[in-house]
Amino acid sequence: MILTKSRIDLFELNPYEPCPCDSGAKFKFCCYKKAKASKPKRIIDLSYSDGRIHNFVKQFWEKTDFHTCFAFNKEECDDLIKSAHSIQNNRILNRISKDGHLYTISSTGTKEGPVSYLNKISRNKASTFFGFCNIHDTELFRPIEKKEYIGESIQNFLFAFRAHAIEHHKKLRKLNSQKNIFIEFPFTMLEKEHIYVYRVAQLDVRDCSVDYKVFKKDYSNANFDNFRTLYRKLDFEVSFAACSSFAVEYDLEGNIMNDIYSVGYEHMPSIYVNVYPTSGGTNILLSYHLNNDGTYKNYFDQLEKLKNEDLLKYLNFLLIQYTENIFFDPSFIENLSEKQKNSLLKSFDSSIYPIEKAILISEGSYYKFNLFEKNMDKSDS
Numbered sequence: 001m002i003l004t005k006s007r008i009d010l011f012e013l014n015p016y017e018p019c020p021c022d023s024g025a026k027f028k029f030c031c032y033k034k035a036k037a038s039k040p041k042r043i044i045d046l047s048y049s050d051g052r053i054h055n056f057v058k059q060f061w062e063k064t065d066f067h068t069c070f071a072f073n074k075e076e077c078d079d080l081i082k083s084a085h086s087i088q089n090n091r092i093l094n095r096i097s098k099d100g101h102l103y104t105i106s107s108t109g110t111k112e113g114p115v116s117y118l119n120k121i122s123r124n125k126a127s128t129f130f131g132f133c134n135i136h137d138t139e140l141f142r143p144i145e146k147k148e149y150i151g152e153s154i155q156n157f158l159f160a161f162r163a164h165a166i167e168h169h170k171k172l173r174k175l176n177s178q179k180n181i182f183i184e185f186p187f188t189m190l191e192k193e194h195i196y197v198y199r200v201a202q203l204d205v206r207d208c209s210v211d212y213k214v215f216k217k218d219y220s221n222a223n224f225d226n227f228r229t230l231y232r233k234l235d236f237e238v239s240f241a242a243c244s245s246f247a248v249e250y251d252l253e254g255n256i257m258n259d260i261y262s263v264g265y266e267h268m269p270s271i272y273v274n275v276y277p278t279s280g281g282t283n284i285l286l287s288y289h290l291n292n293d294g295t296y297k298n299y300f301d302q303l304e305k306l307k308n309e310d311l312l313k314y315l316n317f318l319l320i321q322y323t324e325n326i327f328f329d330p331s332f333i334e335n336l337s338e339k340q341k342n343s344l345l346k347s348f349d350s351s352i353y354p355i356e357k358a359i360l361i362s363e364g365s366y367y368k369f370n371l372f373e374k375n376m377d378k379s380d381s
Contacts (some may be wrong), residue, residue, distance in 0.1 A: 239332035244323035
């Protein structure tokens with residue numbers, strides 16, 4: 001990326017912008033002197049064991065958690081903010097769990113940097129976030145929690161909104177994480193790489209806030225027809241479930257839709273993805289708001305033309321490339337070969353570290369797994 005005058009603020013804190021410590025004061029009159037006086041040091045001591053580094057990173061991330069309710073009619077909120085499931089626990093996660101557990105892809109800190117691994121967790125903790133109060137977690141999502149999907153516009157709206165909510169919450173946590181680094185290590189407020197991460201996090205939150213306002217307006221007007229939703233029903237159960245929103249970089253013809261690796265100033269819209277097993281089948285829902293026709297209309301036209309076989313091949317890539325909020329049946333993961341597990345994790349990493357993609361391709365290991373392998377035990381039951 002070429003640094004221009006219009007982009008200089010991506011790498012520097014403006015003296016008169018709000019201080020990242022959230023004091024409300026301008027940076028120049030708040031933490032600037034502290035940042036200048038702070039002595040640079042390693043944030044993570046490389047003399048630590050990998051286990052200690054992992055615990056440090058985990059605790060730092062846990063400090064960013066917060067409770068809120070993303071529902072639109074705040075006056076009706078309950079005081080209790082639940083650990084809400086973005087993927088329904090009793091009708092979806094229970095179908096892919098074994099002895100109350102399932103797998104997800106997690107990251108751990110090491111001396112060499114972040115490393116992805118397959119993490120076995122309780123399904124009661126899977127896909128949870130503190131994003132809705134007790135009332136709204138139940139009442140707002142009743143049309144998709146208590147009713148099978150039949151393509152109603154309110155259902156399409158709610159599946160998209162829940163995918164938005166968990167990503168919005170996560171983006172706010174990532175912004176809080178960088179703010180916490182600034183506070184604990186003030187010298188980082190003058191370091192370009194940390195300021196760049198801060199700018200990316202700010203823009204991610206900005207994009208989510210823009211999208212949230214659109215959801216709120218539609219909900220307030222009871223206008224649920226503003227989403228284009230591609231729906232496919234498979235005749236077998238998959239061994240995973242996913243719920244996420246993200247901006248897609250390229251369409252199926254290789255045309256760029258969002259320059260996701262460069263930091264720009266324009267809104268970068270998301271698509272909303274839900275894939276989950278039902279009794280004897282699988283539901284696939286891909287959506288975008290019609291406000292974003294200019295970005296995604298041709299892309300969805302291309303997706304609509306795909307036969308199921310080709311769509312599944314594409315989703316096998318899309319889900320691992322773009323989302324962390326995906327959970328797997330333990331039997332599926334444990335039956336993968338070591339080569340397939342390595343391909344799954346490294347392909348996931350390649351979305352963050354492009355050099356991994358080149359390595360995997362050279363090894364013939366890029367996306368050498370099939371998320372949509374038929375679960376014969378469930379399909380035949």
